[in-house]
Amino acid sequence: MLIPQLINGLTQGSLYALIAIGFVIIFGTMNLVTFAHGEVYMAGAFVGAFAMTLWHLPWFVALVMGMAAAWVLGFLIEKVAFRPLRTAGHMPPLLITIGLSIILKDLAVVLFGAENRPVPSIYEQTVRLAGVQVSVLQLVILGLAGSLFLVLRLLIQGTKIGRAMRATAQDHEAAYAMGVNVNRVFSIAFALASCLGGAAGVMIGIYYNAVYPTMGGTAGLKGFAACIFGGLTSIPGAILGGIIIGVVENLTVQFLASGYRDVVAFLVMVIVLVLRPQGLLGRKLRTV
Amino acid sequence: MLELRGVCTRYGPVQVLWEVSLTVGEGELVCLLGGNASGKSTTMKTILGLVHPVRGEVLFRGRPIHRDTPAQVVRAGIAPVLESRRIFPQLTVYENLLMGAYTRTDGPGIRQDIEAVYERFPLLRERRGQLGGTLSGGEQQMLAIARALLARPRLLVMDEPSMGLSPLFVEKTFEVIQDLNRQGIAILLVEQNANMALAIAHRGYVLQTGRIVLADTAQNLVNHPMMRKAYLEL
Numbered sequence A: 001m002l003i004p005q006l007i008n009g010l011t012q013g014s015l016y017a018l019i020a021i022g023f024v025i026i027f028g029t030m031n032l033v034t035f036a037h038g039e040v041y042m043a044g045a046f047v048g049a050f051a052m053t054l055w056h057l058p059w060f061v062a063l064v065m066g067m068a069a070a071w072v073l074g075f076l077i078e079k080v081a082f083r084p085l086r087t088a089g090h091m092p093p094l095l096i097t098i099g100l101s102i103i104l105k106d107l108a109v110v111l112f113g114a115e116n117r118p119v120p121s122i123y124e125q126t127v128r129l130a131g132v133q134v135s136v137l138q139l140v141i142l143g144l145a146g147s148l149f150l151v152l153r154l155l156i157q158g159t160k161i162g163r164a165m166r167a168t169a170q171d172h173e174a175a176y177a178m179g180v181n182v183n184r185v186f187s188i189a190f191a192l193a194s195c196l197g198g199a200a201g202v203m204i205g206i207y208y209n210a211v212y213p214t215m216g217g218t219a220g221l222k223g224f225a226a227c228i229f230g231g232l233t234s235i236p237g238a239i240l241g242g243i244i245i246g247v248v249e250n251l252t253v254q255f256l257a258s259g260y261r262d263v264v265a266f267l268v269m270v271i272v273l274v275l276r277p278q279g280l281l282g283r284k285l286r287t288v
Numbered sequence B: 001m002l003e004l005r006g007v008c009t010r011y012g013p014v015q016v017l018w019e020v021s022l023t024v025g026e027g028e029l030v031c032l033l034g035g036n037a038s039g040k041s042t043t044m045k046t047i048l049g050l051v052h053p054v055r056g057e058v059l060f061r062g063r064p065i066h067r068d069t070p071a072q073v074v075r076a077g078i079a080p081v082l083e084s085r086r087i088f089p090q091l092t093v094y095e096n097l098l099m100g101a102y103t104r105t106d107g108p109g110i111r112q113d114i115e116a117v118y119e120r121f122p123l124l125r126e127r128r129g130q131l132g133g134t135l136s137g138g139e140q141q142m143l144a145i146a147r148a149l150l151a152r153p154r155l156l157v158m159d160e161p162s163m164g165l166s167p168l169f170v171e172k173t174f175e176v177i178q179d180l181n182r183q184g185i186a187i188l189l190v191e192q193n194a195n196m197a198l199a200i201a202h203r204g205y206v207l208q209t210g211r212i213v214l215a216d217t218a219q220n221l222v223n224h225p226m227m228r229k230a231y232l233e234l
């Protein structure tokens, strides 16, 4: 029973990781926390669900559409909520994102109704891998998350815009002086973070066969927790944090009771943070 | 080549520059001296487009640039060496150099220029894969200058390049500055180290609480009674 639960945890954790990376990108480049990230994830999930149920599109098209919608939403949020307040300190943008999160959630209730919306299953078959029965869907999700991590890494480490993002994160005034359009970097960072959240949303919808307006609440919290757990500014840390939370949750469900799921996950996190306040892979002195 | 005319700059309600006018000619090395908080860095930021003047104008090669973004200013041919170097600590030396060439799109030209700064600063070639933040202060200063050179500037604007360096590196930095100037790059050198700046500059300006109070050749400034009293350690 251990191996299947590990795989469940890994699958779930890789999706938390996608959400967590969004927090890292936004915090890393702009030094800001957004509380509307869970709702961007929810919006992506809904677009994906509609693409599959209303327009009968294949799941990967739904995925691309959900990611694109989240990209656009993130871009807009940065433009209307963050940019005008760039110099206003930390509190105003924080409050705005809390408001935005409530608005988006309520808007979803008004537009789509508060109840669960079913999402069709895909890849229901299982395969035997090294003597263990594994669901194909889980493999697809793991493969997808892995590919997104890889693409993101290539983007951030190997492209000009990625380099500009890192430079801006480290010293935005110096980057600006070198000729970087810092506003554009912030837009792209926010949109990119949102896009990954949207991908997680679509895949969660498919994984649990349902989307609903409040789904962003706990997911956003778990993603944020994973981001802090991993060290706030480290993408590998966020991935590790997400996976650990996912695995701990699933092992708790298996070996304790499903009611303890969130309690144990957050307990582990608190213990790690007490022992290692900078998070798993964070630096003591923040340089990114 | 560069001309500031009656520039007034403020940060919110606080006016810092009052009617600052100065020029830097083609191929000239001009220093801007002044005590702490006199507005040297603000003058530099105004030239670079990091802040915009409320009055007056900045002309570069005859064209007004005081409403331009830093990207446009760099493209026009002005590159910054910022106060306290401002190396990107988590980018490698090579990536820091690439950031200097950010506004350029001529790949082969950039590679050629990187090769050229490696020739000038062999240490940077050795350290090209190392993170900028792990270099010593003096090495970071060389990197900051090299990074600025990658913009292929006609004018370098340098803010206190000698600050916080050991005497040996100060010496070396001023040598490099003079060398670059001899190769035809005009330089506006902001310094508190008046002795050394005047030793290599053609002309100088002295800034006091946001106003230019002296403007003369380096030679005359060295002998000026007010300079000898206030800024030169003789």
Ligand SMILES: Nc1ncnc2c1ncn2[C@@H]1O[C@H](COP(=O)(O)OP(=O)(O)OP(=O)(O)O)[C@@H](O)[C@H]1O
Pocket (backbone or CB within 6 Å): B011, B014, B016, B034, B035, B036, B037, B038, B039, B040, B041, B042, B043, B083, B192
């Ligand atoms: N971003 C800012 N906002 C508000 N005031 C500022 C800002 N930057 C500088 N100042 C003020 O403007 C004045 C001039 O500062 P500036 O940095 O131009 O001086 P400086 O001559 O470069 O000084 P130093 O030799 O210490 O570097 C100072 O009184 C400073 O407090």
Ligand SMILES: [Mg+2]
Pocket (backbone or CB within 6 Å): B040, B041, B042, B083, B159
């Ligand atoms: Mg200064």
